[in-house]
Amino acid sequence: MNELENRLIEWRRDFHKHPELGFLEMRTSTIVANELETLGFDLEIGREVMSPGHCMGKPDDDVTKAHEKWARENGAVEKYMDRVSEGYTGIVATWDTGRPGPAIAYRVDMDALPIYESEDESHVPVQSGFRSLNTEMHACGHDAHTSIGLGLAVKIAENRDRLNGKVKLIFQPAEEGARGAISMVEAGAVDDVDCFIATHIGIGVEQDHFVASNNGFLATSKMDVRFKGVSSHAGGKPEEGKNAMLAAANAVINLNAIPRHSGGMTRINVGELHAGSGRNVIADEAKLMIETRGETSGLNDYMKTCAECVIEGAARMYQVDYEIELVGEGISAKGSTELAEILHGCAKENGLTSMVLSDESAGSEDATFFMDAVQKQDGYATYCVIGTDLAAGHHNERFDVNEKSLLQGVETLFASAVKLTNK
Known part of the structure; x- marks a missing residue:
């Protein structure tokens, strides 16, 4: 557990130091793809899981090419660059157990915001040397989300015998501005999914707390x-x-x-x-x-x-x-109570104070397209929130999270995968 927690923190700090805006997550997505393939997941990347005609607000070719150069110079994994260099950076990683069971999907997002990160010496990323190198920053926790997704992948690979059916991990680009999800839905990323779970960190939920279904998105x-x-x-x-x-x-x-x-x-x-x-x-x-x-x-x-x-x-x-x-x-969407109840139980078993449902306003989210698509095919969907201490509010130059919440998120989501694929 200590080893996994250390890896989560290392991933999160690396992504935090190298933020990328929506449809430009080339460094991030190639690192994610490399980790997933090493673990044994089947990968679909870029145009394989994104409909180009449904990518809203995508940067123009000049911006994309300039960022491709930056990504190659700053640690992108070259093996995958040709598949994401045009700005189609989404990933769907599938673990097929080969045994009968449902298909479960977990979605995390990867993009940063056009916010210049605080240089104040009291800011933890400054103190610990992982402040953004760019004029952008991870001011909404997507660096943590991506790390949680990778941590969940590790747990799945190491505990494969406890699972049945299929588990899909969706790494979505361009959540900010509500731009990336619809392209993955239109490409069929969740066409075979029975249960869909989107995850966020913070959003007003306290450290060591968990919300199994947040229905407050506009x-x-x-x-x-x-x-x-x-x-x-x-x-x-x-x-x-x-x-x-x-x-x-x-x-x-x-x-x-x-x-x-x-x-x-x-x-x-x-x-x-x-x-x-x-x-x-x-x-x-x-x-x-x-x-x-x-x-x-x-x-x-x-x-x-x-x-x-x-x-x-x-x-x-x-x-x-x-x-x-x-x-x-x-779009608007409401979580499936039956699925939320299972997540609620997993969070409690993991020592978190949990509630099944919250209608607190939480801005807007394009994960609702995934939720709606799965529910329309008689599946179940929810949007859960992992509580964390915040140094400042979301979309603030001093935003930072309590890294203790990373492992809590991984453990809760993995417990739900075990329960759902054995149900």
Whole structure:
């Protein structure tokens, strides 16, 4: 156990030191693939488990190629690079026992966030030498998730005789922005799955605690909006211009004026506005980055439809063109109580204080696409949360976890694999 815990911490700190954004997890995924293949798992990688036409908000070729160079120079396992170099970095690792039994899938995510990590000397990654080398950082615990997935793989390989059926480990790219899951669902990653379990660390759950089914995720849509007008001299010929900046500014104000819905929680936010090229130039371009959320998919659709109407109206008002690109999406889903009860029992047996169900708001998650797909084929799905002490909240420059929770997560998930494949 001490050896496995040490490996978990080493993996987590290595991933933390070398974070990669969504669809760019080339170093991470090749290291993961190498560990899994060494353990004896059957691997499917990249386009084998991802539908290119469903990768939302994927970086362009120039960004992808630049990161490929970085990954090769910073420890990526060359053996697998050709399979992930285009940015299709998902992995499905399967352990088939050859004995009758259900197919169980565990999903973890791998991507980091565009946040510059704190350099404060009191920050543990600074003290212990694993602060991010990049301008990005793991500020949501995905480095821990990936390590837990590898730890679970070790337990499966070492205890293969205790299992039946098949166990699949899904290492998903681009969870941030709700972009990566749908591509793996559309590629058939869970078509044969009877039970699906997604895992997160933290999210307000205390150290030594466990939530077997978190149902607080909001459906969401992430949209990039571009307004295209006509530039002109602001002093000499203002009437010849079509002001994209004014259209964008009008949209920002009125997006936030969308009436909320009596059917449940709804959200909207404009996170970024970029416009203009000079103080004496009528702005011919403007870009908004916005998101909507809803307690259910229907409520999110309401917000999204209203937002599209506001954007169209602002464009018409200022006689500019516009386009809306959907760059991320998550649906609503509810966990299967029967499956949550089993996880709840495993957590308690592992010495954790556990609860079966929580409806506490937890942002949005595209693992809901996996959950929905499995439940639609009469399977069971849940989203569990492993409690941990946090140095700061999620998506904060000082984010850090208590590494004690890594082994707790592995032990609880492995115990569920034993129970489910023998049920």
